[in-house]
Amino acid sequence: MIRLPLLGADPSAFPAIETALEEPDGLLAFGGDLGSERLLAAYSRGIFPWYSEGQPILWWSPDPRMILATGAVHVPVGCADG
Numbered sequence: 001m002i003r004l005p006l007l008g009a010d011p012s013a014f015p016a017i018e019t020a021l022e023e024p025d026g027l028l029a030f031g032g033d034l035g036s037e038r039l040l041a042a043y044s045r046g047i048f049p050w051y052s053e054g055q056p057i058l059w060w061s062p063d064p065r066m067i068l069a070t071g072a073v074h075v076p077v078g079c080a081d082g
Helices: 036-043
Strands: 027-031 048-050 058-060
Touching: 036 048
Parallel strands: none
Antiparallel strands: 027 058, 048 058
């Protein structure tokens, strides 16, 4: 049986990402909400929600994971095809 933490009322409280399951890869917790405070707290730690409508919100942090530093992205102007 998988034991998965249920998120409580504190939108900044997440389990340590090191506790994420190996199978399924990166499953960390469930529950909570999709409020802006919780999403910012999650994204800043490399955690993201993924779920299906009518199902509990599942929170994931697979290893390895990608964090895109948007400040370092350069998109040249005028590079359209054709």
